[in-house]
Amino acid sequence: MSGSRISVLHALTDSVSTVLMRGQLAYLKANGFDPVLLSSPGKELDRIGAQEGYPVIGVAMKREISPLSDLRSFFEIWRLLRRIKPVICNSGTPKAGLLVGLAAWITCMPCRIYTLRGLRLETAKGVKRIILTFAEKVSCFTAHRVVCVSASLRERAIALRLVSRTKTVLLGAGSSNGVDPSRFEPTPEKVASAAVLRQNLGIRPDQPVIGFAGRFTRDKGLPELVTAFEAIRKGLPQAALLLVGSYEEGDPVPNDIRNAIESEPGIHRVEFTPQIELYYLVMNVFVLPTHREGFPNTVLEAQAAGLPVVTTVATGAVDAIDDGVTGLLTPVGDAAKLAEAVRSLLLDPAKMQLMGRLGRDRVLREFRNEAVWAALASFYRTALQERGYALPDNSCVEARGCAQTP
Numbered sequence: 184m185s186g187s188r189i190s191v192l193h194a195l196t197d198s199v200s201t202v203l204m205r206g207q208l209a210y211l212k213a214n215g216f217d218p219v220l221l222s223s224p225g226k227e228l229d230r231i232g233a234q235e236g237y238p239v240i241g242v243a244m245k246r247e248i249s250p251l252s253d254l255r256s257f258f259e260i261w262r263l264l265r266r267i268k269p270v271i272c273n274s275g276t277p278k279a280g281l282l283v284g285l286a287a288w289i290t291c292m293p294c295r296i297y298t299l300r301g302l303r304l305e306t307a308k309g310v311k312r313i314i315l316t317f318a319e320k321v322s323c324f325t326a327h328r329v330v331c332v333s334a335s336l337r338e339r340a341i342a343l344r345l346v347s348r349t350k351t352v353l354l355g356a357g358s359s360n361g362v363d364p365s366r367f368e369p370t371p372e373k374v375a376s377a378a379v380l381r382q383n384l385g386i387r388p389d390q391p392v393i394g395f396a397g398r399f400t401r402d403k404g405l406p407e408l409v410t411a412f413e414a415i416r417k418g419l420p421q422a423a424l425l426l427v428g429s430y431e432e433g434d435p436v437p438n439d440i441r442n443a444i445e446s447e448p449g450i451h452r453v454e455f456t457p458q459i460e461l462y463y464l465v466m467n468v469f470v471l472p473t474h475r476e477g478f479p480n481t482v483l484e485a486q487a488a489g490l491p492v493v494t495t496v497a498t499g500a501v502d503a504i505d506d507g508v509t510g511l512l513t514p515v516g517d518a519a520k521l522a523e524a525v526r527s528l529l530l531d532p533a534k535m536q537l538m539g540r541l542g543r544d545r546v547l548r549e550f551r552n553e554a555v556w557a558a559l560a561s562f563y564r565t566a567l568q569e570r571g572y573a574l575p576d577n578s579c580v581e582a583r584g585c586a587q588t589p
Contacts, residue, residue: 189567190217192269194260196244196278198225203480207360209235210556216563219269221260221283244278247433248314253282261286268292270572271563273330275300275359277315280322288325294563294570297326299340300359301477301499306402306434319345326350328566333357333478333502354558357502358478361555364547367460367487377464384451386423386465391529394466394490396427396459396481399444400434404472404495404516409440409450411472411522416449419529426452427462463488468528468535472513472521476500483550486510486542491535493524509542 193208195201201222208218212235222228224241232239240263244256264272264286274283275298287295304315323329323346330352331337337351378388386392393412397403405426412424426444430436436444444450456462463469469485469492476499482492483503492510494500504510511524528535 188215188217189271189563189572190219190267190269191271191273191563192219192221192264192267192283194221194272194274194279194283196223196246196276198222198228198241200276201225201227201231204360205231206235206363206552207556207559208237210553211560211563212237214560216271216560219267221263222279244282246278248311253278257282257286261290264290264292270294271296271566273298274322277303277318277322281318284322284325293572294566295326296328296330296566297322298330298332298359299323299336299346299477300332301336301475302339302343302345303475304343305339305475305498316343316345323350327570328352328562330354330562331357332359333476333499335498335501336477339498352562354562355554356549358480358483358550358555360480361550361552362480362483362487362546363552364487364543367463367484369464369489373461373464377461380461381465384425384453384465386425386451387421390421390423391419391468392423392425392466393525393529394425394427394463394469394485395471396455396462396469396484397471397479399426399428399430399436399441401436402434402474404474404521405436405444406440407472407516407518407521408470409443409447410518411470411525412450413443413447414519414522415526415529418526422449422529424450425462425466426450427459428455459484460488463490466490468493468525470494470521470525471500472515472518473497473500474515476503479503483546486539487546489539489543491528491538492542493521493528495521504542505545509538509545 208220211218219238221240223244228239242259245252260282271294272287272292273296274280280297284297304312307315329346329350337353340346341348399405415422444452463485469490471479471482471494473495475497478499485492492504495515496512497515506512513520513524
């Protein structure tokens with residue numbers, strides 16, 4: 184196969200998640216690989232394929248446990264792999280990791296990668312936790328290498344005996360795709376647009392805005408955030424809370440929290456938007472009181488926009504900021520400590536500004552898209568050599584942020 188391009192299949196469960204890979208497969212295509220993207224059908228899947236110029240394939244996969252549906256999906260994926268025969272198969276997210284990983288193992292795909300983007304089992308209980316743990320073990324077992332998107336996630340997976348340390352890989356400083364700093368840069372034009380947006384949201388110029396973006400679920404910490412905001416408002420009645428995202432039925436927020444979000448005058452909720460960069464510029468501090476992560480993209484985006492961040496010591500989140508420098512870490516599930524940390528920043532604008540600047544500097548230094556993509560391409564070349572394959576034609580890309588193995 185010397186001199187040939189290498190076919191690589193990337194797989195995710197949900198088409199919505201494909202936006203988290205923006206630019207990645209196009210980069211691989213420009214650097215000697217022939218990428219294909221697989222996920223459940225959806226407009227997001229079709230859009231990214233059309234925009235970036237590579238094939239996409241839709242196979243229905245349910246995010247939640249569904250034995251009959253999962254079996255149908257598995258056989259469809261198995262037939263697909265037998266037909267297209269990718270040299271590299273990289274699956275991520277729990278359901279795709281299980282179904283695609285198992286199908287790739289059964290069909291003896293040459294180079295099998297599982298990208299561990301987080302552990303849903305961390306916040307699951309009972310039978311569901313047992314099933315999720317088994318699924319993660321199978322996904323890790325069927326892979327030649329397991330790419331962990333953060334250092335703490337790697338250690339957590341090893342501690343839970345999901346995977347051996349020798350099989351794990353960390354690309355650079357972490358993150359699954361990095362961030363485009365230019366998209367979130369607070370330019371004068373964007374700041375002006377954000378001022379108009381703030382006015383349209385009914386938020387006065389002098390109001391401090393606490394921001395959140397993501398799934399509206401328990402494990403994202405929405406209950407603690409709303410409780411903390413109510414406490415903050417007692418001392419800072421002018422404070423506003425801006426929530427960007429949508430409710431999810433899996434792990435839903437309690438009804439009283441949902442009612443507060445919809446009825447409290449200081450809370451402003453908007454659905455997810457592709458122009459999220461403007462909403463970050465409406466915020467003064469970004470808060471993610473999460474219970475578990477892989478590596479939170481929203482924290483990188485917020486820092487790229489120059490915001491200080493308050494998050495938790497949860498897996499993945501702990502890697503996303505430099506505690507005391509670019510933001511503050513708080514205990515998981517502690518609304519009082521969360522309120523205290525956010526309040527301390529709102530009362531110290533100079534500290535917020537400094538943390539925001541240092542956070543953007545860290546993103547520029549360690550988490551640019553290109554650094555993560557180059558590390559992935561470098562890892563693929565190493566993995567190909569380990570499996571006895573020649574490198575693709577264009578194998579001279581700069582290998583910054585190389586893969587870290589034990």
